[in-house]
Amino acid sequence: MTQKKRNEDIGNRGGGRSVLFRNGTMDFLAGWLLGYSQQGGLSPGALLHCYSLIRDGDPRSWVSVFAQAGEEAADRAEQAGAAARNREVAREWSAAQIAFRAALEMCDPRTSEAADLTGRMRHAFEAYLAASGVPLIGWDVEFRDSYFPAYVTPSVQRAEQLLVIVGGGDTYVEDLWFFGGKAAIERGWPVLLADYPGQGDTPSRGLHFGEQTIDGMRQVVDDIREQGFHGELVMLGWSGGGIFATRFAATARSTDRVSALVASTPIYDPGTFFRRTLPDVVQGGPDSVLVRAALGIARRNRVLRTSLDRYDWQFGAGGISTIADRFDELKVDLSTWRLPVLALVGLGEDSESLRQAQGVIKQAQVHHPSSELVTFDPWTGAQAHCQVGNLPLALAQVFDWLEAPVLAQERAAS
Amino acid sequence: MTQKKRNEDIGNRGGGRSVLFRNGTMDFLAGWLLGYSQQGGLSPGALLHCYSLIRDGDPRSWVSVFAQAGEEAADRAEQAGAAARNREVAREWSAAQIAFRAALEMCDPRTSEAADLTGRMRHAFEAYLAASGVPLIGWDVEFRDSYFPAYVTPSVQRAEQLLVIVGGGDTYVEDLWFFGGKAAIERGWPVLLADYPGQGDTPSRGLHFGEQTIDGMRQVVDDIREQGFHGELVMLGWSGGGIFATRFAATARSTDRVSALVASTPIYDPGTFFRRTLPDVVQGGPDSVLVRAALGIARRNRVLRTSLDRYDWQFGAGGISTIADRFDELKVDLSTWRLPVLALVGLGEDSESLRQAQGVIKQAQVHHPSSELVTFDPWTGAQAHCQVGNLPLALAQVFDWLEAPVLAQERAAS
Missing domain, CATH: 1.20.1440.110 (acylaminoacyl peptidase)
Structure with a gap:
């Protein structure tokens, strides 16, 4: 299958040679x-x-x-x-x-x-x-004269823990079914799924990525508390959700009762992350993807242009080229980090994902030695961005870790 | 994805343009x-x-x-x-x-x-x-100074029905897990899986395809009866198993208590089937695949040669070129057919599969109007040989049909 030379994608998500499309x-x-x-x-x-x-x-x-x-x-x-x-x-x-x-x-x-x-x-x-x-109840979360869709397990009021699944820049809330929603429900975990500002179709209602995304998460959690949930929150973030869940956990109020973070991948310095992984998009220089697209040079890659148009729409004014500056606001001060963390990293991804995950895990292990970084090589099938080629394996790791006795012991002792 | 022109396979199994390999x-x-x-x-x-x-x-x-x-x-x-x-x-x-x-x-x-x-x-x-x-118990079925492997649900003694899953020329008994074994057990059906003569690694112990394959099926059923199973047998055949299961059902003893046949696809005249679908292999003329392989002309398609070598091994003396003549022995006289039948046919397959399935269903409907022919177009994903691209859909059809009240009513009335 060596006949296909892979051409440009946004970043480096697949981590291998093309098999299905050259694009x-x-x-x-x-x-x-x-x-x-x-x-x-x-x-x-x-x-x-x-x-x-x-x-x-x-x-x-x-x-x-x-x-x-x-x-x-x-x-x-x-x-x-x-x-x-x-x-x-x-x-x-x-x-x-x-x-x-x-x-x-x-x-x-x-x-x-x-x-x-x-x-x-x-x-x-x-x-x-x-x-x-x-059983999953959908509702519209009212937020700043707009709204976004969310789903929650109906029995959440009686639950001790709630798994909050957070997607990224390429998810609609319905996708989260595959990123842990189904697996969690099968294992008896109540779940909360939502399209936070910038995700799904929320940009069409004036909601965009940035600090607003975190505010949206707080709004949903407040809604859930109002519905009668008094337990702990376990955050599970994918892709951009690894930024949002990490930031939410780091800035959570004590009443939020966040007990653990799982992310593929946890990112504490998103500005640096995007400057390193998407330099063309961020810097907007004469050779940037955006500029070439505008000049029509990228006409041969209409898929890339379509993707960039979508990301621009998600970011609102300034578009995706503002991603690094805007996400600098979401940077987390790791020195105050106290939660246990499971980091999932596909080895097909940019090395910056691994570097930031290592940073988070190193700090998390100070208080919770069971914090763990799990990497996926290509033979696992989970090497690509968000483990999309073998999500059940990643999810097996997630639930084995969350339910391990050692985690409960550490938390009881701390 | 039009850049790949599909080249030769054994028969026409995929039913579409190549996406993954040219071969x-x-x-x-x-x-x-x-x-x-x-x-x-x-x-x-x-x-x-x-x-x-x-x-x-x-x-x-x-x-x-x-x-x-x-x-x-x-x-x-x-x-x-x-x-x-x-x-x-x-x-x-x-x-x-x-x-x-x-x-x-x-x-x-x-x-x-x-x-x-x-x-x-x-x-x-x-x-x-x-x-x-x-829970699945494996044992070696003793047969004519040799043996073949089988697995059965341990609680079979108390069961009213047993699903007998029969593979074809490309299956090992372990494959049958995916061809209904897992799905059946999840739905509470006891199952019997085996490598009958010619299948799996049985050719290495002197067992080959032909009437012997049917004799092997009878031997396993006798073993199961001896283990204390008194219920009915539901036959589920895939690929060549559609020949064997149809023949077994047609020639079953009343003590075998065969109650229904499901096959992808039911084949009542296998000699004609192979003369029409594999003319190169069967006729052995100067343009045949076998002859070209022997002459080294097929050197460029080493995969095809490997496959043909494997089929030769399965048939023993005379090799696969004897398939049509040898399988003429397995022809079924449809005029005496009395069982309900569900036929599954992928529209990506040779039209001879559909023709023979129609023949079986037409006869089966005389006594059991609920007998049904289900076809799968390419959008279903189940269009290829044995529905390999969407087995769960085919299996959903199988169990919905087997458990439908109308089938039980017809059988009670007959």
Whole structure:
């Protein structure tokens, strides 16, 4: 499979040679979607069919193929429901959810097409939950004359712990089902999933990444406390969620009762992180990706342009080129860190992820020696960004660590 | 993804354009392994890593990459066990099983390397079962001065029904875990899995495909009766197992108590089937694959030669070119057919599969109108041979059909 030379992606997420698409961004996304099939979503057979129809590097063909895949799956779900073939119904709604989700990724988020795909994705996810008999309550979190969507386990009031799953710049709240939502519920953990400001479709309602994202997290936690939850919060952050969850934990009020942080990857100095991993995007110099895109030089990589447009939309005024400066506000002073931490790092990622995770773990081990840094080499399948190629393995590590007696002993002693 | 033109495979199993390998056989196998990841095995991330290392069309590189993947997974399983990270142990043993299994597929089955890989695969599968707490009893079925391996649910004595899962020319008994074994046990069905003569490593002990395969099935059923099982047998056949299960059901003794047949695909006239779908292999004329291989013309497709060598080994004297004549013995007289049948047919397969399935279903519907032919188009992901790209969807259909009230009503009335 050496015939494909991978071309440009945002950063270095896949950590290997292209197998599915020459286009680096498409190749990463295609591997991510295959990874979802371990827990639901589109099957490998359906994905390979879609990939065989998509023109490499053409975002429009990606959108139209996945939109059709979504309609086909939704039709099958309806037919299975009409025939009372109940085992298929949930399965097909999950496939529809992920097909619409995939289409959305390369669609201009400012369009009515994107709004339509978002609605279909959400409908499919909720139909999946209903067909699976999974109890999860959705609500709109009111926030600064706007709102964002969240889901929580209904029995949360009686729970001692709540797993707060936080996504990044490439997630919608429905994705969080695959990043621990399903696994947690199967293991009896109540969960809280949300699209915080900047995530999902919140930019279309004036919400953007930055300190506002952390404020949104505080708002949700206040909502949950008001609903009667008195237990501890365990933070689980993915991608940008590794920034937000780390910052939230570091600046939490004592009443927030944050008890542990798990992140892939924990990032305490996000400004430096982005200056090192996305220098083209951040510096905006004459050779930067943004400038080349503006000049039309990047016309050959329409996928990259589509992705950058999406990130610009998420950041609002100034766009993604402000990411490093804006995220400097979220820098964490590690000297005051007191929580146990599990860091998950794929070795396919930029070495800066590993460096910052090591910094957090070193400090966390002062008070909690069970704090641990777990790395994933390519043979594990979890080497890519957020372990998308083998999330169940990463999640097995998460729950084995969270439920280990040593963690409870350390916390009782501290 | 139109840049790859698929080249020769055995028959037409994948039913689409190549995405993973130009080599048709490798591409089908690569999609099959990705399909397994829905139920365990190697993760999509690990498989994509392997595919990125394999030289397209080179069977030796396939074997060495997967053998390494197996060793890596077995090491991780041992490490997770030593650290009492129990959730990972089962997961990694399943990965090791499938890695060794994959390596075996392109390895000369007559070698000590193949015997070693078979042993490692079996060890990994049994370690997986133990770590998962799945109760399944393995034993060696004595048969004509030889033996073959089988597994059965321990509580089978008290069961009213037993699901007999029958593989084909490309399965080892451990594969049957993915072809309904796991799904059945999760749904409370007891299962019987075996390598019948010609399957798995049985050719190395003098057992080959043909009428002997059916005799082997009778031997296992007699063993199970002797162990105290008095219930009904539901036959579930895949690939060549669609021939064997159909033949077994058609020639069953009344004491066998066969109650239903499910097959992907049911084949009642296997001689005609192979004359139509594999004319090159069967006819052995000057343009046949076998003759070209012998002449060295097929040197460029070493994968195909490896596959044909394996099939030759399975058939014993005369090799695979005798398949049509030998399987003529297994032809079923449909006019006496009385059982309900569910036929699963991927639309990516040769149209002869659909034609024979239609023949069986038409006859079955005379006595059991609930008999049904289900087809899978490419959007379902289950369009390939044996639905390998979306087995859980096919299995959802199987259990929804087997447990439907209408089937029980028809059988009570007949």
